[in-house]
Amino acid sequence: MAAVNVIVFGATGDVGSHAARTAQQLGANVFLAVRDLAKPVPGLTAEQEKAGRFERVKADLNDAESVGAAVTSTKATRALIYLAHGPDHGMKACIPALKSAGIEFVVFLSSYSVRGRPAETSSDDYISYAHALVELTLAETFGEQNYVAVRPAFFASNILWWSEEIRSGDARIPYPDALFDWIAPADIGRVCGTILAKPEAATGDGDERSVVFLVGPQQMSQRDALAIIGRAIGKDISVTAVSDDEGVALMKKMGVPEGVARSAMNQWSKMNEGSDWYRGSAYEKALRNIEAITERKPLDFAAWADENKQKPGTEWFPKDACEWPDRWVRAGDAVGMTLQATSSTSGLTVVENLTTGRPESHRFANQRELCGFNAEWIVEDLSYDG
Known part of the structure; x- marks a missing residue:
């Protein structure tokens, strides 16, 4: 059987890059859809891209014409997409463009906050509603059997919203004692890549084959997560609770849209009061889904922190004394x-x-x-x- 052509949108992100590499390892021909063709893909050097026969194509999910052109040029029949924040609510232009250009099956990076059927999702919560609209468009365009919405909960990398506070050693953050699951983006990407290459891997949750919930392996407060970061980088981090408005301001400084930030504050308030997110049979199945689909145990938060503490861009590792590898820069230069x-x-x-x-x-x-x-x-x- 000939290898299937898949296109991964958002390949320069942690989830997208792991999805692309996983799909390639499972035998797919992988095309990397990016807005900037020169931007590095995490975990892939130029040599590895060439050896793995990855090909780049320029596309933007907010530009339906570019999406259609990318799919047509690659002859891809499967795609991984994410929510593109923009004027195209529900991605009602982009998703039909995918189908018209030849896509037959879509994996959508959705959100754990979409509970139950998308049509019943309240517009009061931006995060869940925006993702639900995309799921509805996928169902209308492709049918229930030809897409999978992967719904992960709280990303471990969300701790980077507090990079400046971590670096200073004084973390003033909203809801420090609310419990989250801290799922590693790498695990989400591996699930998406596996389903992209092998759609039958998605057994679905409840009566819906088209939905896969994902959570991290342990519940932990932000306060405890910051303590783990502190141990990983050798820094004492004090933690102080701040108001919702201060939390929104902090997140906006990190580039989070205000609607997303306020939606997060609403969700975190419920988590702080004891939400049912992490209880019941649906949660128990979500706990098992990563290993069931990828045949790998999920990363816990301590392992994620240790893996990421030295990455440029995290900005919370200690400032080390440095020398360029070929020694042409000397101390004092x-x-x-x-x-x-x-x-x-x-x-x-x-x-x-x-x-x-x-x-x-x-x-x-x-x-x-x-x-x-x-x-x-x-x-x-x-x-x-x-």
């Missing part, structure tokens, strides 16, 4: 740095030694490659292009 492309796991930077006048480019795959541990950077100029 001043440098100018221009990051031409970056992500949470890799990047390309041009560094000029302002002391000697020597410029050089370097691609790094992790913080250890970028920094080393032997001398200090003295950065006189830092700019980011892209």
Whole structure:
């Protein structure tokens, strides 16, 4: 049987990159749909992309024409998509464009906050309602048997909303004692990639084959999660509760849309009071779904924190003394740095030694490659292009 062509939208994110790699490992031909063709894909070097026969194509889920063109050019028949925040509510232009161009099956990165049938979801909660609208469009366009909505709960990477507070050692955050499940984005991606390559892997929850709920392996408060981060990076982090408005302001500083932030505050308030999210038979099945679908045990939060503590972009690891790997920058030298492309796991930077006048480019795959541990950077100029 010929390998199936799949297209992964959002491949430069943690979920998308793991989905792409998983689908490829399971025999699919994988096309990486990205808005910026030069942006690194986490976990894939240029050499690995070539060896794995990954191909990039430019597309934006807010631009239905580009979506259709990407699918047509790749001859993909399956797609992974996510909620594109924009004027196309319910993605009513994008999703029909997928089908018209040749997509037969869709995996949608939805949300655990969509409880029950999408048509019954209240418009009062932005996060659940926005995802439910997309699920409705998928059902109308593809039919119940030709899409799967993967509904993960609270991402472990959400702790990065508090990067600045972690770095300062003083975390002033909303609802520090509310319990969450801290699911690793890598596990979500592996589930999505497995279903993309093998749709039969999605047995569905309840009466709906088209829905798969996912949760992390343990419930934990934000306070306890921050303590784990503190141990991982060797820093004491104090925790103080703040109001909803202060929480929204903090999240907006991290690039979270206000509607999403206020919806989060509403959900967290319920979690703080003892929500039923993490109780009952549906929750128990969601606990088993990651291992049942991927045949791998899920990462717990401590393992996720340890894996991510050295990644550029997390911004909460300690500032280490650094030396460039080829030793052309010495302790005391001043440098100018221009990051031409970056992500949470890799990047390309041009560094000029302002002391000697020597410029050089370097691609790094992790913080250890970028920094080393032997001398200090003295950065006189830092700019980011892209």
